[in-house]
Amino acid sequence: MFSVALPQDVLYIIKTLNQAGHQAYIVGGCVRDTILHTQPKDWDITTSAKPEETKKLFSHTFDTGIQHGTITVVLNHTNYEVTTYRIEGEYEDCRHPSGVTFTNNLQEDLLRRDFTMNAIAYHPEEGYLDFFHGMEDIQSKTIRGVGAPALRFQEDALRMLRCVRFAAQLGFDVEEETYQALCENRELIKKISVERIHDEMDKLWLCHHEDKMPLLWQSGLLTEIDEQLANRLMQREHGLLEDLKKAPKESVLRWTIVLQDYSPQEAKAFLKKLKFDNDSLKRICILLENINQALPTLGYPLRGLISKLGLEAVSQLIILQEILRPTAPSLQTAQCLDKIIADGDCLTLKELAVDGQMLMEIGVPKGKELGKLLSLLLDFVHQNPERNQKNILLEKAREFM
Numbered sequence: 001m002f003s004v005a006l007p008q009d010v011l012y013i014i015k016t017l018n019q020a021g022h023q024a025y026i027v028g029g030c031v032r033d034t035i036l037h038t039q040p041k042d043w044d045i046t047t048s049a050k051p052e053e054t055k056k057l058f059s060h061t062f063d064t065g066i067q068h069g070t071i072t073v074v075l076n077h078t079n080y081e082v083t084t085y086r087i088e089g090e091y092e093d094c095r096h097p098s099g100v101t102f103t104n105n106l107q108e109d110l111l112r113r114d115f116t117m118n119a120i121a122y123h124p125e126e127g128y129l130d131f132f133h134g135m136e137d138i139q140s141k142t143i144r145g146v147g148a149p150a151l152r153f154q155e156d157a158l159r160m161l162r163c164v165r166f167a168a169q170l171g172f173d174v175e176e177e178t179y180q181a182l183c184e185n186r187e188l189i190k191k192i193s194v195e196r197i198h199d200e201m202d203k204l205w206l207c208h209h210e211d212k213m214p215l216l217w218q219s220g221l222l223t224e225i226d227e228q229l230a231n232r233l234m235q236r237e238h239g240l241l242e243d244l245k246k247a248p249k250e251s252v253l254r255w256t257i258v259l260q261d262y263s264p265q266e267a268k269a270f271l272k273k274l275k276f277d278n279d280s281l282k283r284i285c286i287l288l289e290n291i292n293q294a295l296p297t298l299g300y301p302l303r304g305l306i307s308k309l310g311l312e313a314v315s316q317l318i319i320l321q322e323i324l325r326p327t328a329p330s331l332q333t334a335q336c337l338d339k340i341i342a343d344g345d346c347l348t349l350k351e352l353a354v355d356g357q358m359l360m361e362i363g364v365p366k367g368k369e370l371g372k373l374l375s376l377l378l379d380f381v382h383q384n385p386e387r388n389q390k391n392i393l394l395e396k397a398r399e400f401m
Helices: 008-019 029-035 051-057 106-111 134-139 149-155 158-170 176-184 186-191 194-205 221-225 227-235 237-246 251-258 264-273 278-290 299-309 311-324 330-343 356-361 368-383 390-400
Strands: 024-027 044-047 061-065 070-075 078-084 086-088 100-102 121-123 127-129
Touching: 008 024, 008 044, 008 051, 008 070, 008 078, 024 029, 029 121, 029 134, 051 061, 051 070, 051 078, 086 106, 149 158, 149 176, 158 176, 158 186, 158 194, 158 221, 176 186, 186 221, 194 251, 221 227, 227 237, 237 251, 237 311, 251 278, 251 311, 264 278, 278 311, 299 311, 299 330, 299 368, 311 330, 356 368, 356 390, 368 390
Parallel strands: 044 078
Antiparallel strands: 024 044, 024 121, 061 070, 070 078, 086 100, 121 127
């Protein structure tokens, strides 16, 4: 089996722990990713050293979840989580263990993990330690729960959503017993916070293997999260997957496609339920409100639309209409937008060559009249972008007055 090229900082942490008489391995998703020849986003280290022993060995550490055995070692401005081997107590809330007991046995630590592909340890000298045949499952592209899958899901119900997300992320199949356990325990997802559910679903829609996404509703898991969304996605499964395949990997765009047959009001209620941030909620609702509207192909009305919705929203609407309304003149709109941007046309009040202070200096009273006049001048410039000049606009303001 091939060796893993570990970063120097990771090698240093492992070597330092080993020299102090402790075992240490990289573990979890980073091992899986290296087997799949994918660059890990971060490196997690597991060790027989107790947290206080680890802290004594490194000059810069901070407590991450020390009650569960995790501290963070900082090297060269990068954080590395180091966790003591542990056995976890009962999961009373289907998310967090009631307590942990530290152990010197690596296999006991790996047994508590979710899937066999994530329960592999690696040491640069010892190679892989794979007690649960995770490497075989990676080779066969299989997601399998460690030990008894039902217990793994009952310990942490979020693992069911992670199972679906991993399938869509990696293009793996879910092993039969694991899938059956997911279906039988799907109601437990209600015990998970909406923030966690939102985060996993967000990652799911950004995955590359869209053909695996139906596991979310075919398993009944989505029905437990939101029955209305489950019913709608089941009704248009094929079209949805084709739409997602064409869409850029961008969260707001993909959520808009998922919610495309929701009214803005329905979408707002759903997004609030999943506790979306206000900016994302607003952007998705704006796109849904305008997704079926004909987009301008001429400069004047397109400048006005950009002023109203923003450049980002109009750019996203063009992308969405290319996917969802293939007969719409999206190419002409895109070409017109490109020219507007290239020409540096004035699109907003901030870009107008005059401001409120200048207008007050020629006698325009502060208040509604001032705002109305600025809007008229902006509309004038949208029609005549080359006339966005101070002297021209001040003269035009006098005419409007």
